[in-house]
Amino acid sequence: AQTVTQSQPEMSVQEAETVTLSCTYDTSENNYYLFWYKQPPSRQMILVIRQEAYKQQNATENRFSVNFQKAAKSFSLKISDSQLGDTAMYFCAFMKNPGYSTLTFGKGTMLLVSP
């Protein structure tokens, strides 16, 4: 079984600043996917970014980037130029590959972006 740990229950950042959310995981699998999901107050689950374990290059999506350290089993999310709309709960998640498209989630980090 795999576990995902998010050690920061809450974080805050000011608009335009940069913030990094931490995630570590434990697995015996060699091939897998890692994800960051955003859940705003609307409750909708929104995919922010994903990383394939066999790719050494860190994934980026506009203002969002990850620092994937496979040996350390670490997968942090960096948000640059934070915006008020980034206020949300952020979940780190793990998916086996191949698998049945099921996710193991961390407990989440609540990010508050203030003006």
Add this chain to the structure above:
Amino acid sequence: NAGVTQTPKFQVLKTGQSMTLQCAQDMNHEYMSWYRQDPGMGLRLIHYSVGAGITDQGEVPNGYNVSRSTTEDFPLRLLSAAPSQTSVYFCASSYSGAGANVLTFGAGSRLTVL
């Protein structure tokens, strides 16, 4: 293209009542799954299905039943609701094979058991 549709969005039950949370997808996805979200716990897998007629248990299956008679539908049944089942429930679906790592989530169903 509606994606993943969950009904109802909100439901209040009394302890011991039964109900079914509906989940339907119109994308011809083979894989479907149910999660529950509790404060401070993230989302946890309840049951999943890899195709019509095939289901399996996730991390927290107790108190829930599922069936998959068609590709489109994956209902979650609570046979005798308990206060511990108060939660927000999410259904998700994806393709098998290429694209299997991309889940489409429903909007969630908030269930309160009194």
